Amino acid sequence: MTQAILTIEDYAKTFHLHERNKDIPSASGVNLSVYPGRLTALIGPTGAGKSSVLKGIYRTYLPSSGRILYRSKAGNVIDLAKAGEHQILELRKQEIGFVTQFLYCLPRKSAIDVVAEPLFARGVDSHEARGRAEKLLAQLAVPSHLWNVPPATFSGGEKQRVNLARGLIAQPRLLLLDEPTASLDPATTERVVEYIQSLKETGIAMLAIFHHPDLVRRLADEVVELSPPIAVNELSKD
Numbered sequence: 001m002t003q004a005i006l007t008i009e010d011y012a013k014t015f016h017l018h019e020r021n022k023d024i025p026s027a028s029g030v031n032l033s034v035y036p037g038r039l040t041a042l043i044g045p046t047g048a049g050k051s052s053v054l055k056g057i058y059r060t061y062l063p064s065s066g067r068i069l070y071r072s073k074a075g076n077v078i079d080l081a082k083a084g085e086h087q088i089l090e091l092r093k094q095e096i097g098f099v100t101q102f103l104y105c106l107p108r109k110s111a112i113d114v115v116a117e118p119l120f121a122r123g124v125d126s127h128e129a130r131g132r133a134e135k136l137l138a139q140l141a142v143p144s145h146l147w148n149v150p151p152a153t154f155s156g157g158e159k160q161r162v163n164l165a166r167g168l169i170a171q172p173r174l175l176l177l178d179e180p181t182a183s184l185d186p187a188t189t190e191r192v193v194e195y196i197q198s199l200k201e202t203g204i205a206m207l208a209i210f211h212h213p214d215l216v217r218r219l220a221d222e223v224v225e226l227s228p229p230i231a232v233n234e235l236s237k238d
């Protein structure tokens with residue numbers, strides 16, 4: 001098999017609630033690999049720490065321990081758990097994409113510009129960027145009368161498709177997907193499944209959270225199951 005683009009070794013994240021002097025473990029003992037052109041599915045019960053793993057990789061959360069080894073386009077191995085902020089921001093701009101569960105965007109920005117944003121950030125010409133955004137919105141079945149409207153008033157499924165389009169447009173080397181088909185109807189889910197399959201053919205490495213076993217069966221090349229972490233306070237009760 002080809003070399004992994006991402007290898008996580010013994011990742012853990014614990015939140016410390018200062019006001020209550022309490023530790024909340026959100027993930028622990030996580031080991032996994034993600035390969036170019038393949039999809040690793042992250043599964044497990046609610047609260048097992050699946051989103052916390054993706055957020056640790058994207059560095060929304062600073063990991064508490066473990067290594068997150070990312071092989072960059074330039075061929076360097078970078079420990080994302082330790083990399084500096086500037087390097088992380090550069091990797092987000094150029095190489096690592098994250099489709100979160102919810103769409104966060106400025107209130108007055110049109111759907112096209114929200115989707116084209118990652119291309120603007122990479123310096124792509126605005127006409128070309130908007131053209132690519134339109135193509136992707138059409139592919140994901142977002143009705144064209146919505147393209148120039150800010151997504152704030154869109155339905156949950158429409159917002160999610162805009163979010164997906166934004167995450168996919170720059171074709172990152174590593175794509176993190178947090179339940180990409182939640183709140184989509186069956187026909188749109190099918191389009192997204194086909195799109196993810198086509199992304200594999202372009203060599204993108206994906207780490208995705210899915211709740212539906214059928215999606216795992218259809219899309220995953222590797223499956224990693226997480227169990228809820230046990231709080232140290234709980235252990236010390238025995």
Ligand SMILES: Nc1ncnc2c1ncn2[C@@H]1O[C@H](COP(=O)(O)OP(=O)(O)OP(=O)(O)O)[C@@H](O)[C@H]1O
Nearest residue numbers: 015024025026027045046047048049050051052053
């Ligand atoms: N910012 C935070 N502060 C405190 N606790 C957090 C924070 N983020 C996550 N947690 C806790 O970490 C645990 C794991 O949460 P996480 O969202 O990663 O689980 P998940 O497996 O993705 O769950 P789900 O399938 O329900 O989305 C939960 O108990 C959650 O309350």
